[in-house]
Each structure stands twice: as structure tokens, then as C-alpha cells.
Amino acid sequence: MAGKQLKEKITIALPKGRLFEETIQIFVHSGILDREVKQDSRKLVIQAGMFNFLLVRAKDVPTYVEYGVADIGVAGDDVLLESRADVYRPVDLGIGACTIMVAGLPEDREKYFSNPTSLKVATKYPNITREFFSKKGIKAQIIELYGSIELAPLVGLADFIVDIVETGRTLRENGLVVIEEIRPSSAKLIVNRASYKTKNTEVMDIIDKLENTYAKR
Ligand SMILES: Nc1ncnc2c1ncn2[C@@H]1O[C@H](COP(=O)(O)OP(=O)(O)OP(=O)(O)O)[C@@H](O)[C@H]1O
Numbered sequence: 001m002a003g004k005q006l007k008e009k010i011t012i013a014l015p016k017g018r019l020f021e022e023t024i025q026i027f028v029h030s031g032i033l034d035r036e037v038k039q040d041s042r043k044l045v046i047q048a049g050m051f052n053f054l055l056v057r058a059k060d061v062p063t064y065v066e067y068g069v070a071d072i073g074v075a076g077d078d079v080l081l082e083s084r085a086d087v088y089r090p091v092d093l094g095i096g097a098c099t100i101m102v103a104g105l106p107e108d109r110e111k112y113f114s115n116p117t118s119l120k121v122a123t124k125y126p127n128i129t130r131e132f133f134s135k136k137g138i139k140a141q142i143i144e145l146y147g148s149i150e151l152a153p154l155v156g157l158a159d160f161i162v163d164i165v166e167t168g169r170t171l172r173e174n175g176l177v178v179i180e181e182i183r184p185s186s187a188k189l190i191v192n193r194a195s196y197k198t199k200n201t202e203v204m205d206i207i208d209k210l211e212n213t214y215a216k217r
């Protein structure tokens with residue numbers, strides 16, 4: 001058959017929050033997008049050329065990609081570890097850098113390191129927390145919160161917290177200290193396993209463009 005093959009449409013799930021703008025800029029710099037896509041309305045689906053962008057909560061991105069309603073997404077390691085979604089993670093985008101930490105009040109350091117059998121821990125990452133403490137032989141009694149995690153030790157809701165730390169400002173301004181590092185986190189491009197095969201040309205084109213951009217850095 002003569003002529004160029006039509007490119008398949010690609011659906012991309014993007015977090016609406018702090019990663020959105022940087023991701024769009026990377027896509028423009030890599031030549032994936034020819035112009036910036038702006039989040040200037042309440043619209044949750046934005047069409048741009050061969051792409052459909054779905055604007056979702058950061059924590060929901062792996063779900064959209066795992067179920068295949070989005071072919072591609074962008075999510076931090078924190079979110080990916082917590083969700084345990086079965087997706088490809090071919091490119092580290094190098095944005096959204098932070099560290100998943102255990103933190104607490106300075107006077108509680110000793111308690112933490114004196115071989116406790118159980119600890120009360122507040123977090124928005126219950127799976128990461130449970131797994132981290134169970135490897136240490138500590139039973140974590142998890143208090144699940146959705147934000148302002150640093151408040152929990154201040155008011156006695158929990159002994160410690162597990163949360164991401166970027167600049168350390170939130171810990172500092174609330175008189176908390178890092179107790180132990182769990183792991184670093186940065187944003188990854190994630191790909192649905194079926195789309196990786198059925199839309200391989202389009203998906204590989206995106207991966208190659210991102211990798212070329214990073215090789216030039
Ligand atoms: N200081 C930070 N606070 C929160 N996330 C950060 C920070 N630095 C880097 N990140 C990364 O950015 C990702 C997305 O952050 P974003 O603000 O969109 O999500 P969120 O704070 O969980 O918001 P929400 O769940 O309210 O949509 C996080 O999952 C994490 O990987």
C-alpha cells in the first residue's frame with residue numbers, strides 16, 4: 001500500500017498538580033508537542049494534535065494507564081510504589097525530585113532507634129510505610145491522612161510520619177527532623193503494557209525523543 005501510515009491517537013494521563021507544567025515543557029523541548037498545552041479551564045480532556053491529554057489527580061495516573069484508558073502517563077516513584085500498578089516505566093523524566101522519608105520530633109529519635117516492636121505512623125503512603133517497617137521487623141500502626149502530614153506528630157496523632165521531602169522547609173517550619181531515608185523519588189514516563197505493543201511506533205517515537213533530549217543535557 002502506498003503512502004504514509006496514519007499515526008494512532010495517543011492518550012496521555014497527566015497530573016493536574018505541580019508536575020503538569022514541567023511535563024508539558026519537556027514534551028515541547030523534546031519535539032513531542034509543537035506548542036504548550038495550558039490548563040486554563042476546568043476541562044479534563046485537552047486535545048492537541050495526535051494527543052488526548054487527561055488531567056487527573058497525581059495518585060490516579062497509574063490507574064488510568066494500567067487499565068489502558070490512557071496509553072501513557074507521568075507519575076512519581078512515590079505514587080508508583082504506593083499503587084503497585086503493573087506498567088512499563090521506560091524513562092526517568094528527572095522532574096519532581098524528592099525523597100520519601102521517615103520524620104518526627106527530634107526528641108523521639110531515640111525511641112525510633114531503640115528497637116521498638118511497633119510504632120504509630122501517619123502517612124499518605126500506607127503500602128510503602130507498611131512494607132518499609134515490616135522489613136525492619138516493626139509493626140506500623142498506620143494512620144492514613146491525605147495532607148498536612150507534618151501536623152500528626154505535633155498534636156500526638158502519631159509518633160512519626162512517612163512523607164516526601166523536597167526542600168525540607170515544611171519539616172523545618174514545624175520543628176520536625178528527618179529520622180531515616182526510605183528512597184529517592186522522581187517522575188517517570190509510564191506506559192500501558194498493551195499500548196506498548198499495539199501502538200509501538202508512536203510510543204517508541206515519544207520514548208526516543210525524551211531519551212535524546214536527556215542525552216543532550
Ligand atoms: N514538594 C513536593 N510535594 C509533593 N509532591 C512532590 C514534591 N516534590 C515533588 N513531588 C512529586 O510530584 C508528584 C505530584 O505532585 P502533585 O502536587 O501533583 O500531587 P499531590 O500533592 O499528591 O496533589 P493531589 O493529590 O492533591 O493532586 C508527587 O507524587 C511527587 O512525586
Ligand SMILES: O=P(O)(O)OC[C@H]1O[C@H](OP(=O)(O)OP(=O)(O)O)[C@H](O)[C@@H]1O
Pocket residue numbers: 146147148149150163164165166167168169170171
Ligand atoms: O520539603 P518541602 O519542600 O517542604 O515539600 C514537602 C511537602 O510538600 C508536600 O505537601 P503538599 O504541598 O503536596 O501539601 P499536602 O500537605 O496537602 O500534601 C509533602 O507532603 C510535604 O508536606
